[in-house]
Amino acid sequence: xxxxxxxxxxxxxxxxxxxxxxxxxxxxxxxxxxxxxxxxxxxxxxxxxxxxxxxxxxxxxxxxxxxxxxxxxxxxxxxxxxxxxxxxxxxxxxxxxxxxxxxxxxxxxxxxxxxx
Amino acid sequence: xxxxxxxxxxxxxxxxxxxxxxxxxxxxxxxxxxxxxxxxxxxxxxxxxxxxxxxxxxxxxxxxxxxxxxxxxxxxxxxxxxxxxxxxxxxxxxxxxxxxxxxxxxxxx
Numbered sequence: 001x002x003x004x005x006x007x008x009x010x011x012x013x014x015x016x017x018x019x020x021x022x023x024x025x026x027x028x029x030x031x032x033x034x035x036x037x038x039x040x041x042x043x044x045x046x047x048x049x050x051x052x053x054x055x056x057x058x059x060x061x062x063x064x065x066x067x068x069x070x071x072x073x074x075x076x077x078x079x080x081x082x083x084x085x086x087x088x089x090x091x092x093x094x095x096x097x098x099x100x101x102x103x104x105x106x107x108x109x110x111x112x113x114x115x116x
Numbered sequence: 117x118x119x120x121x122x123x124x125x126x127x128x129x130x131x132x133x134x135x136x137x138x139x140x141x142x143x144x145x146x147x148x149x150x151x152x153x154x155x156x157x158x159x160x161x162x163x164x165x166x167x168x169x170x171x172x173x174x175x176x177x178x179x180x181x182x183x184x185x186x187x188x189x190x191x192x193x194x195x196x197x198x199x200x201x202x203x204x205x206x207x208x209x210x211x212x213x214x215x216x217x218x219x220x221x222x223x224x225x
Contacts, residue, residue, distance in 0.1 A: 043217040110158040
């Protein structure tokens with residue numbers, strides 16, 4: 001199947017710093033990518049939909065100025081957590097859909113963010 | 117509103133069969149997905165149903181009833197490695213996935 005990579009796989013940073021997470025589709029083009037956040041023992045929560053060539057669509061309650069998304073190309077989307085705080089510590093996962101009607105979604109391996 | 121319900125936790129014995137149920141309410145419907153997620157890892161795709169009926173794939177089968185807003189994942193010949201969380205997700209009319217909280221499956225020897 002298709003492969004989606006994320007980098008870094010884990011990151012520890014100090015409070016107040018910014019962290020960039022990359023999501024790449026390695027063998028297919030993705031005009032749309034989804035960014036999720038998952039807290040321990042909870043399900044995935046969709047944060048935003050990243051669209052190549054246009055602005056991202058954010059879910060209600062997600063601060064677009066804090067979570068900057070850039071879909072730079074058909075194979076790369078980045079999520080930047082600006083001025084990170086301990087409550088932003090979470091597991092961030094991206095996915096890229098394929099197929100007609102998006103019936104196939106491929107997930108990246110996730111990025112574990114810990115903010116001290 | 118949109119909602120997915122599935123049991124929080126289930127326990128089964130190695131070699132046995134377990135059925136994980138999921139009910140959903142969404143604005144429009146474009147399919148029902150099951151994912152497996154081991155602790156600390158991203159979900160991996162198990163199945164996709166958009167038509168009523170049973171889809172069998174090896175030891176795993178998935179069933180959908182659109183009229184009842186109901187699906188189940190059936191795992192046969194359980195192995196210890198099947199211990200994981202199983203996530204049910206329904207795709208709405210905007211092609212977005214609405215996720216359940218996941219069912220933690222514990223396999224005992």
